[in-house]
Amino acid sequence: MTWYEPHADWTYADRRLIVTRCIVLWILMGFIVIDFVVFTFVFSPAWAWGAGAALLLGAWFTWIVYRGVTAHAWAEREDDLIVKRGRLFRSVTVVPYGRMQFVEVSAGPLARAFKLATIQLHTASPGTDATLSGVRAQDAETLRDRMTARGEARLAGL
C-alpha cells in the first residue's frame, strides 16, 4: 500500500476474513458450477464451458476478496479513527471520536465461528462510512469500549 500512510499504528483486517468471505462466495459459485456440470451430462457437453467460466470467475472473485481484505486497515489516533479500504475504488475516512454517536459491534454465525466481528461507527451524518470488518473477536469489545471512552471525553455535541 502506497496510498495514504501517515505515521500511525495501522491494524489490518484479520486474514481469516478472507476465509469467511470465500466460504460465502464459493457456496454461491458452487451451486452455479454444479448446475453447469449437471447440464453437461443431461443436455450437451458444450455446457462444460460454462462450468469452466464459472470456476474462472470464482477464482477472480477470490482474488478480489483477497486484495480487498488485505487493503482494509484502520488506525486509532489520539483524536480520530482512520479507516481505509478498497483497491480499485479506494477510500480513506477520518472519524473524530468526538463526533461518534454510537458504536455498533455485530457478528454473524460464520464470523463467530471464525472469532471475527464487525464494528460500525455512527456519526450524525449518514455519509460516514466507517465500518471495520474482520476485527478479532477478543479485540472487538475492548476496541469499542476504548472508542466509546474517548468519544465521551471529547464529545462535541453536533
Add this chain to the structure above:
Amino acid sequence: MTSPVAGPAHTPVYTAPREWTRVHPISPYLGTGPILGFVAIYFLARNLPAWVAGGNEEFEALDQVPFVWLSLGVIVVIAAIIGFGVLSWRRNEFRIGDDAMYHRKGILFRQHRQARLDRIEAVDVVQPLLARIFGLAQLNVQVAGGKGSGIDLQYLRLGDAEALRNEVLALSAGATLSKTTAPDAVPTLGAEGEPSVGPASIRDLANHLGETNPVTAVPAAPERDVYKVPTGRLLGSIALSTPTFMVALGAVAVVVAAVFLGSRVGEAILAFVGTSLFAIIGFLAAIFGYFWNQINGGFQFTAATSEDGLRLRHGLLETRRQTVAPGRVQAVLVSQGVLWRSRGWYRITMNVAGYQEDQQRVNTLLPVGTIDDVLLALRLVLPQVSDESLAAVVTGRGADGGFTGAPRRARLLDPFQWRRRGVQAGEHALFIRGGWLTHELAVVPHERTQSLGVSQGPVQRVRHLASLVVHSTPGPVRPVAANLDADAALDLLDQQAERARAYRALGRA
C-alpha cells in the same frame, strides 16, 4: 375556564404546561381524513334522495335495505369517526420539564417521546390555512437523532404554541449554557396578577378565531430583521426557473408544431389529450404544486437574528416561523441557476440536523437574493468572516482567490465542471466550489464537520486525482470537492481533520 378579558391590564397570558396537557380538542377533526369524511357526507347527502327513489340502477342493491338501516349505518360511521377522534385526543398529551419536553400519544400503539432540551436543533410554529382560521398552530420540535425523533404537536392555540416555543428555547439556551444552575426563565403562573388562559376547549374556540398576537409569560427573544425577499423578486425568480422554462418550451413546441404541420397534428394532440386526460391532469397538478410550493414557501420570506437563534418567517396560506438554535446550521449551499445569472440572484439552502432532506420548505435559508443578501445570510452562519473575502469566494470560480482547483488532467473525467471546481480551507470554514449550469458553493464551518473522507476510483487513480468528501448531517448540502490532485486531497484531509479538531476543542472550552 377563564375567558379572555379585554383591556391591556388583564390580557390573559399563555404559559407552557409543566403537567400533562392535551392538545386542542378540535385537533382530530382538522386533518385531511375528516375533511375527506365531510366530502363523503356531502356526496351522500346529494345522492341519497336519488338512491332512495330507486331511480339509479347502479345502486339497486341499496334498495334492498330499508331506509332506517341505511340511516343508522351512516350515523354509526359518523359516531365512530367522532368517537375515534375523542379517544385519540384524550391520549395525545405533552408537557415540558427542566431537562426535556415530553409527548405521549396513541390508542393501541402508545408512543412516548422525549426531546432533551440541550439537544434541540430547531423549533417551528406552523399554521396551515385551516388551523390559521381557527387561531391554531402546529409545533414541530426538531432534535438531533435521525428520522422521527422530533416532537410534532398538532394542534395548539397559537398562544400555547408560542409560549411553548419561547420557554423551550429559553430553557434550552439555559441548559446549553450551564447544566447545573436552573434558568431564571421559568415562569410563575399569574405572578403579577395577570389572568392565565385556561385549558383549550371547543367552547373556547370562537375566542381565538384568527388570533395573531397572543401574550406569553416568557416573551419571545427580541429579534432583528436581517433581510427580506420582496414579492416581485420572488415571482421573477420563479418565472426564471428551469421548470418555467421547460413548460414554456413545451407550449411553444406544441404551438409551432400545430402551425407548421397543420391541423392533423393539432387533432393528434387533442386525441392524445383526450385519451390520457388523467395523466395530463396529474402532470398539470404536479406543475401547479411545484409553483405553489415555490410561492408559498418564499412568500414574505424574512430572516432575523435573536438571542435564541436564527428566525425565518415565510408563507402565504400556510405560514411557518422557524427558529434554528444558535450554531445549529451544519452546512449551507449557495447556488445560482443559469437563468438567474443575468439578474445576479442566488438561492441558499442549509443542513440543520433534525430537518429531513426532502423538506424543501424548511431547508431554505434564502429563496432568492442578491449578492448582498447572500453575504448577510452567510454572516448569519459565519459571523466572523468579513464581507469582502466572502464576496470574492461567492463570485469566484475554480482556483480564483487562493482556492485549490481541479488540475487540467481532470478534464477527461469531468469535462463540464473541472474549470469551476475549487476548494479552500478558510479560517473558519471550508469552501467548496463546483457546478456547471448551476454554480454552487458549499460552506461547512470547521467545528460542524462530522467526518471526512477521500475516495479514488480507477480512472482517477490513473490521472492521479482524488475526491474529498465532507460528511454533513442529512440535508440538501452534500459537500464534495471532486477530482482534486490526489496529493492535495490527502493533504487537505489531514489539515482539515486537524482544523476540525482544534475548532471542536474551542467550542468545548
